[in-house]
Amino acid sequence: MRSLIAKYAEKLHRDRSVVPGRVGIAAQDDVMLCEGAPDLSRLAADVLSRLSCLGIVAASPSLPFASYLLRRANADAKSIVPLDTETRTFLHDIPIVRREELGGDPAYAIAALLSNRKGVIAEGVGIVASGPVTLEQAYIHYSSVYHAAFVKYLLDALRDGFVLPGEEEAFREFRETSLQPLSAEGLSFRAGPLDDPEEVLAEIRAVGRYTVERGLVDSFFGNISWRVGGTIFISQTAASLDGLAGCIDPVPMDNRSTTGITASSELLAHRRIYEATGARAILHGHPKFSVAMSMLCEEKDCPVKDCWKDCPNVRMLGDIPVVAGEIGAGGLAVRVPPVIGGPGKAIVYGHGVFSIGRTGFEEAFRSMVDVENRCREEYFRRLDARARRQSKSE
Amino acid sequence: MSLRQYILVVDLASGRMRREEIPPELLRAYLGGRGLGVRLLRDRHTFSPFDPAMPVIFAVGPLCGTPAPTSARLSVVSRSPLTGTVYDCSAGGRFAWRLRAAGLFAIRVEGKSTRPVVLAVTSAGEELLPADGLWGKSVGETVRALSDRGSVAAIGPAGENGVLYSNIMMGEGNAVGRGGLGAVLGAKNPKAVTVDGDRPVPVADRERFDRARADVLRLFRASPVIFGELGISEYGTPALVDLMRQRRMAPTENFRRTVFDGSPAYSGPAIRAAYGAKKEGCFGCPIRCKKRASDGRALPEYETVSHFGALNGIADLHAIVRSNDACNDLGMDTISAAATLSAWGEARGRFPSPEEIGPLLHDIALRRGEGELLAEGSRRVAETLGKPELSMSVKSLELPAYDPRGAYGMALAYATSNRGGCHLRAYPISHEILRKPVASDRFSFSGKARMIKIAEDANAAVDSLVACKFAFFGASLEEYAELLSGVTGEPHTPQGLKEIGERIWLTERSYNARNGFTRADDDLPARFFAEAGSGGEGIDVPPIDRARFVEELTKYYRIRGLRDDGSSPDDGFLERQP
Ligand code: SF4
Numbered sequence: 016m017r018s019l020i021a022k023y024a025e026k027l028h029r030d031r032s033v034v035p036g037r038v039g040i041a042a043q044d045d046v047m048l049c050e051g052a053p054d055l056s057r058l059a060a061d062v063l064s065r066l067s068c069l070g071i072v073a074a075s076p077s078l079p080f081a082s083y084l085l086r087r088a089n090a091d092a093k094s095i096v097p098l099d100t101e102t103r104t105f106l107h108d109i110p111i112v113r114r115e116e117l118g119g120d121p122a123y124a125i126a127a128l129l130s131n132r133k134g135v136i137a138e139g140v141g142i143v144a145s146g147p148v149t150l151e152q153a154y155i156h157y158s159s160v161y162h163a164a165f166v167k168y169l170l171d172a173l174r175d176g177f178v179l180p181g182e183e184e185a186f187r188e189f190r191e192t193s194l195q196p197l198s199a200e201g202l203s204f205r206a207g208p209l210d211d212p213e214e215v216l217a218e219i220r221a222v223g224r225y226t227v228e229r230g231l232v233d234s235f236f237g238n239i240s241w242r243v244g245g246t247i248f249i250s251q252t253a254a255s256l257d258g259l260a261g262c263i264d265p266v267p268m269d270n271r272s273t274t275g276i277t278a279s280s281e282l283l284a285h286r287r288i289y290e291a292t293g294a295r296a297i298l299h300g301h302p303k304f305s306v307a308m309s310m311l312c313e314e315k316d317c318p319v320k321d322c323w324k325d326c327p328n329v330r331m332l333g334d335i336p337v338v339a340g341e342i343g344a345g346g347l348a349v350r351v352p353p354v355i356g357g358p359g360k361a362i363v364y365g366h367g368v369f370s371i372g373r374t375g376f377e378e379a380f381r382s383m384v385d386v387e388n389r390c391r392e393e394y395f396r397r398l399d400a401r402a403r404r405q406s407k408s409e
Numbered sequence: 410m411s412l413r414q415y416i417l418v419v420d421l422a423s424g425r426m427r428r429e430e431i432p433p434e435l436l437r438a439y440l441g442g443r444g445l446g447v448r449l450l451r452d453r454h455t456f457s458p459f460d461p462a463m464p465v466i467f468a469v470g471p472l473c474g475t476p477a478p479t480s481a482r483l484s485v486v487s488r489s490p491l492t493g494t495v496y497d498c499s500a501g502g503r504f505a506w507r508l509r510a511a512g513l514f515a516i517r518v519e520g521k522s523t524r525p526v527v528l529a530v531t532s533a534g535e536e537l538l539p540a541d542g543l544w545g546k547s548v549g550e551t552v553r554a555l556s557d558r559g560s561v562a563a564i565g566p567a568g569e570n571g572v573l574y575s576n577i578m579m580g581e582g583n584a585v586g587r588g589g590l591g592a593v594l595g596a597k598n599p600k601a602v603t604v605d606g607d608r609p610v611p612v613a614d615r616e617r618f619d620r621a622r623a624d625v626l627r628l629f630r631a632s633p634v635i636f637g638e639l640g641i642s643e644y645g646t647p648a649l650v651d652l653m654r655q656r657r658m659a660p661t662e663n664f665r666r667t668v669f670d671g672s673p674a675y676s677g678p679a680i681r682a683a684y685g686a687k688k689e690g691c692f693g694c695p696i697r698c699k700k701r702a703s704d705g706r707a708l709p710e711y712e713t714v715s716h717f718g719a720l721n722g723i724a725d726l727h728a729i730v731r732s733n734d735a736c737n738d739l740g741m742d743t744i745s746a747a748a749t750l751s752a753w754g755e756a757r758g759r760f761p762s763p764e765e766i767g768p769l770l771h772d773i774a775l776r777r778g779e780g781e782l783l784a785e786g787s788r789r790v791a792e793t794l795g796k797p798e799l800s801m802s803v804k805s806l807e808l809p810a811y812d813p814r815g816a817y818g819m820a821l822a823y824a825t826s827n828r829g830g831c832h833l834r835a836y837p838i839s840h841e842i843l844r845k846p847v848a849s850d851r852f853s854f855s856g857k858a859r860m861i862k863i864a865e866d867a868n869a870a871v872d873s874l875v876a877c878k879f880a881f882f883g884a885s886l887e888e889y890a891e892l893l894s895g896v897t898g899e900p901h902t903p904q905g906l907k908e909i910g911e912r913i914w915l916t917e918r919s920y921n922a923r924n925g926f927t928r929a930d931d932d933l934p935a936r937f938f939a940e941a942g943s944g945g946e947g948i949d950v951p952p953i954d955r956a957r958f959v960e961e962l963t964k965y966y967r968i969r970g971l972r973d974d975g976s977s978p979d980d981g982f983l984e985r986q987p
Contacts (some may be wrong), residue, residue, distance in 0.1 A: 016855065016856060019855075019856075034482065042856075043859060043962040044510075044855075044856055044858065044859055044964060044968075045858065045859070045968050046498050047968045067863050067866060067867075067904060067908070068863070068903055069856060069859055069860065069863070069906040069912070103626075103627065104627050104628060104631050105631075107467065107887070108626060129904075130903065130904030130905070131889070131890065131902040131903060131904070132887065132903045146847075147846075147861070147863060147885075147903075148840055148846060148847055148860060148863070148864075149840070149847050149848075149849050149856065151847055151848075152846065152847045155847065197543075223477035250633075250635050251848070252845070253844045253845070253846070253847050253848055254844075254848070262848075265736065266639075268677060270638065270639060272651045272673075272678065273639040273644055273648040273650070273651045273677045273678065274639075274651045274652055274655045275633075275634060275639050275648075276634055276637060276639045276648050276649070276651075276652055276843070277634075277652065277842070277843060277844050278633060278637070278639070279631045279633065280631050280632065280637060282633060282637060282638065282639070283637070283638050286638075303740055307780065327673065337551055341627065341630055341631075342630070342631045343630045343631040343632065343633065343636060343637065344629075344630040344631075344637065344638075345627075345630045345631075366603065367810075400486055
């Protein structure tokens, strides 16, 4: 158990979602184990002792966005409601708890909220997340809340500007220094077409790792596949992109075996994309600016209410098509394949990027980098335009 | 919503029936289904299963009759003649919601009638009908004869003749299976219970309920196991055949091996191709995991195809389907029947052939010839034959088709299950094999004691709601607590549900302890610690490390608040519970 605690603390630092040193993790077997920053690990253990649960992660997020969302929320708000797909599907909403509500026993208040939700934003503490089945699950829930808060903050800042003291400066700091430039330079990709299963597995593992190392996606947000003849080698459901060893299923495209029941929930989308485009490789991930930009639609008086799943239109962000559609057995598998072939990339509303490689992963990887970079640029262009409009009107 | 719910108490000896209000505090503390049934056994739990005073309790859950996905189910609770433990089983179909729609939350049947009877329930009332003409009839014949009375739960010849693993069968083909509750009911002489209600079930907070329902459906769509193109909605549970083969944990030849070369003959796609399988489901269930052949018969589940297949070394799909048909019609559990035949086969040095199995199943149900012994289940068969080690069972309940050498949480879960060797209590297959909600390392005991404890509690709540386990390959207690809050208008949380589940689990454990169960009963057959499974294709399947198993079991007791010998330090636990 101690090695698992160390593993997830290390992962949180590596994916740069926590302030260095500001992580506390508690896990209970027959005894309680906790490690990390003393105050946070004590809090994690106190929360855990009140829940029927395997592990707790409590950490200060490396960016202050979750805390800004909390402070920007109405005084009587009990939760924030990000609208990205990940949150809609798995988190529903994210409880917030203010400093004064934490009282003398913050663990009590946090445990009460975690008794009903996967993660909570606590003022002055950060994000606290639970793992009912495994410690990894607590790590995943932390990352989900972090991701959701990040995306929502981008959208809220664009809509409402900066309203809290110091917020604008902090955002500038994030933009200028913490936001890493994304690129595929220096990475080595195997040139396709590959047919040897061992080589295919090695390439999938390597490219999965690249997506996380280059900061494109948080580790478990995405899936990846390669087609050899009538077989799709695809990452398994709930697998980390940077830990795919042993987590790739070979799935026959004619469904003569059901071994792929553990494959990613996007198996159907992958298969249909292969059928529609003849590609050899597919990469899917949730880069944050792409997710945020996909949710900005300027259509006036549109009758569609649940845009994320019901929008029938193909919107264009430059040459990148954006379509709606639910994950898994939802409409994503219907709407992505017809639009992805030409540009080699597409974004799903609130969800993330799909990109294809006609011969190998290099094209798919470069496309995903390109999509996210262009979404970043477009986001900042709009943010700057907003700032200019605001300063003119003042 | 008012918590006023009613139980129909039927005394078959006197023929008296009355509807009584269920104390609301019991519903709050035990929810319904398994929990309520277990609670209602409290003053009889040491009675023999065949004592006329031992009740058989049918109980729905608070979500039954609403559009909550997978919740039109009920639990039947009593004491098992096969295991001697407190026993519950959840079943779907249409019976449960028709029972609720008749204004009832539960039925308690006790006493013994002098003649065979049918208990017929409608919204207008209930009556006991003479059923001499139905005694001896198959389940199919009985259901057809009573088809104008709504939903039917019936026993077959196996239940009438006291086969220790006889089922109560729902008319739609669903079974109250495994522990022999068909025999417990049969000993009281009712051939069937019919229900035909028409009252709607109110939902207190419709908006909250609808939101939670939409959340559940979204999670179902996001789950490859449920709605994936290779998932259980498409292929039913036989979707697991290929996976268990690939994971090298398909019990073969009485668990001597863990890979069966003939298994592709009865995989999900093979069944679909051979029988044109069509989707069917329990009332209102969007998953519709049940499969029916084009001629209308219910097609077998994963555990059934694997045990009539690999466990007996049979690769003939049609023979397997016929075995399933026979068990359904005779009212007999497929897993225990196939496993008992397999243990008997190994003991005599030859597994039964496909041609022999059909006649043997009939002999079992009628307790004639070899069937007289085989009707007693694998433990008694193996002991009688002087080879007790060949019964692959825990607490006398035959292990289903997940070899514990391939998943250590499953190994621990089999051992600790209150009703014996059952995969559905902690159901670690969900995370160890199907990666839901997250994956865990199947070849490690690390953390498994607590995982099993938490899952046992959570599933005790699920069985009391009464929701289907398959829903939790996508959704979680988070959404089901919301559904419950929406239906009752009272707040519920996953944590609160798990605490209810813990109370139910500890109650069951207390009953078992008073019936003489100890740590010695929380163990696996010796084979799993001594013989390797069938490794290969990069997967090693060694014997389970006994020392590590024992260590984790001891941890489990500590986590449960029990002593290291598995006993409870708290003699007053039961009496303090509501
Ligand atoms: S998933 Fe299958 S067993 Fe469960 S309620 Fe639905 S149809 Fe019934």
